[in-house]
Amino acid sequence: MLSYQHGYHAGGPADLHKHIALARLLALLTRKARPITYMESHAGRGLYDLEGSQAVKTGEWRAGIGAATQEDGPFWQALDQVRAAHGESAYPGSPAVARALLRPDDRLILMELHPAEHTALVGALKGPGVEIHRRDGREGLLALSPPKPRRGLALIDPSYERKEEYTETATFALALARKWPDAAIMVWYPILPAARHVGMVSHICGKAPATLISETGFPAHGGRKGGMIGSGLALLNPPYGAREILGDYRFNEKNE
Numbered sequence: 001m002l003s004y005q006h007g008y009h010a011g012g013p014a015d016l017h018k019h020i021a022l023a024r025l026l027a028l029l030t031r032k033a034r035p036i037t038y039m040e041s042h043a044g045r046g047l048y049d050l051e052g053s054q055a056v057k058t059g060e061w062r063a064g065i066g067a068a069t070q071e072d073g074p075f076w077q078a079l080d081q082v083r084a085a086h087g088e089s090a091y092p093g094s095p096a097v098a099r100a101l102l103r104p105d106d107r108l109i110l111m112e113l114h115p116a117e118h119t120a121l122v123g124a125l126k127g128p129g130v131e132i133h134r135r136d137g138r139e140g141l142l143a144l145s146p147p148k149p150r151r152g153l154a155l156i157d158p159s160y161e162r163k164e165e166y167t168e169t170a171t172f173a174l175a176l177a178r179k180w181p182d183a184a185i186m187v188w189y190p191i192l193p194a195a196r197h198v199g200m201v202s203h204i205c206g207k208a209p210a211t212l213i214s215e216t217g218f219p220a221h222g223g224r225k226g227g228m229i230g231s232g233l234a235l236l237n238p239p240y241g242a243r244e245i246l247g248d249y250r251f252n253e254k255n256e
């Protein structure tokens with residue numbers, strides 16, 4: 001099922017939580033001179049327009065980037081770059097956050113299965129050092145792991161359209177950690193009143209050697225019953241220093 005389109009949710013509070021953490025992690029990993037590989041299993045279209053029809057329809061970004069105060073830090077540098085290139089209403093997806101922060105020798109590998117989202121991603125991101133695949137993200141990342149350079153980060157950001165995606169995501173993240181042990185692996189998950197993430201998080205924390213959890217809560221958009229009330233990140237194999245940089249949000253630590 002590929003009905004999800006991230007344009008309706010881009011720039012919302014969950015995106016901000018995920019993209020700020022991603023930018024901080026990339027800044028941490030690129031402090032050392034050695035190049036890294038950054039891979040994404042579910043890339044989306046890479047670049048969003050907050051004045052576009054999807055974003056206007058939901059207005060979710062107003063409670064996220066629309067309510068945030070500009071700060072110093074890697075996410076805000078990436079946002080400035082994207083706005084300078086594409087206008088004030090542009091908002092970077094995770095691939096554009098990564099491209100803004102990676103260096104010429106780093107490798108950026110993106111998987112996106114939805115045909116229209118993939119075409120838009122190619123239009124937004126193609127360039128030297130960027131590899132874009134229209135491919136199942138789980139199959140693609142496992143097939144390419146371990147990549148060269150071996151040090152790096154993977155983002156797993158599914159749309160959780162099906163209930164089984166929680167179990168599938170936990171299994172995939174753990175398999176990827178085994179195949180690419182030099183990588184930090186960040187899994188995003190929604191927090192719903194149904195609390196479907198709980199089993200997934202405890203499965204990951206029970207099996208992965210080390211996992212950091214960062215969660216933040218917010219009101220459901222439009223007060224929708226059953227809607228998303230928070231955003232979570234599970235970081236498997238966290239690099240040294242990750243605990244401090246994920247720490248602006250409510251922070252739990254497991255297995256470390």
Ligand SMILES: C[S@@+](CC[C@H](N)C(=O)[O-])C[C@H]1O[C@@H](n2cnc3c(N)ncnc32)[C@H](O)[C@@H]1O
Pocket residue numbers: 002004005006015018041042043044045046092093094095111112113114117135136137138157158159
């Ligand atoms: C939550 S969005 C990604 C948002 C993006 N990571 C960001 O933060 O800007 C999830 C994306 O995964 C894509 N997708 C769904 N199933 C997929 C699969 N099996 N393999 C790759 N991409 C998939 C969807 O089309 C959608 O664009």
